[in-house]
Amino acid sequence: MSVKVNLDRVMDSIAAACKAADRNPEEVKIIAVTKYVSIDRAAEAVEAGIIDLGENRDEGLVEKWGHLGDKAVWHYIGTLQTRKVKNVIDKISYLHSLDRLSLAKEVDKRAASPVNCLIQVNVSGEESKHGLEPDSVLDFVRQLREFQNIRVAGLMTMAPHTDDEKVLRNCFRKLKTLQQEVQELKLDYAPCSELSMGMSNDYHVAVEEGATMVRIGTALVGK
Numbered sequence: 001m002s003v004k005v006n007l008d009r010v011m012d013s014i015a016a017a018c019k020a021a022d023r024n025p026e027e028v029k030i031i032a033v034t035k036y037v038s039i040d041r042a043a044e045a046v047e048a049g050i051i052d053l054g055e056n057r058d059e060g061l062v063e064k065w066g067h068l069g070d071k072a073v074w075h076y077i078g079t080l081q082t083r084k085v086k087n088v089i090d091k092i093s094y095l096h097s098l099d100r101l102s103l104a105k106e107v108d109k110r111a112a113s114p115v116n117c118l119i120q121v122n123v124s125g126e127e128s129k130h131g132l133e134p135d136s137v138l139d140f141v142r143q144l145r146e147f148q149n150i151r152v153a154g155l156m157t158m159a160p161h162t163d164d165e166k167v168l169r170n171c172f173r174k175l176k177t178l179q180q181e182v183q184e185l186k187l188d189y190a191p192c193s194e195l196s197m198g199m200s201n202d203y204h205v206a207v208e209e210g211a212t213m214v215r216i217g218t219a220l221v222g223k
């Protein structure tokens with residue numbers, strides 16, 4: 001299937017979810033996750049009108065950035081090893097996986113200007129998932145105060161792999177509640193206006209629950 005056909009379908013589904021939740025579809029940014037696909041396929045996504053691309057490994061990001069660099073806005077969505085920060089930090093606009101102080105420290109050191117970071121939260125509590133426990137997010141945000149180059153743009157989570165809408169909804173709602181708690185801290189470096197949640201299987205639910213960024217691979221560019 002062409003990316004264009006897939007994109008139309010994804011946009012219809014987002015529009016329907018927005019209608020159900022009384023939201024404006026313009027509030028939802030579609031990030032095409034290109035980690036499974038070739039440079040050509042990523043280029044096709046850009047040609048179809050997708051501006052935001054996401055990668056979860058430093059090699060993948062550097063490689064695709066080398067070909068499509070200024071044609072896209074780059075999102076790093078995977079676990080980032082501290083020693084790899086220097087490879088990607090000057091290429092990305094958003095880091096979706098901030099989950100520890102040592103990483104914040106390295107980003108702060110290597111970045112030339114403030115980086116839009118999303119704090120990854122392990123809402124579901126599954127051991128296999130990365131991210132902070134929900135209970136430690138507010139303290140973590142306060143601790144980021146000392147880093148000039150860290151801007152807390154929002155929160156990110158990965159829902160459990162299930163089709164049970166109740167479980168998904170519950171997970172996304174918890175992230176939304178946490179976002180409100182961060183916003184109530186009223187810290188100038190932590191506007192926390194973004195909610196990065198929703199993937200191919202569950203983005204329709206995530207959008208209904210307030211996602212402002214959906215990260216879609218399989219359903220958009222394929223696997």
Ligand SMILES: *Cc1c(COP(=O)(O)O)cnc(C)c1O
Pocket residue numbers: 033035056077078158199200201215216217218219
């Ligand atoms: C791979 C990946 C996605 C996209 O997954 P799909 O199910 O293919 O849409 C989204 N977010 C993260 C963090 C990923 O690693």
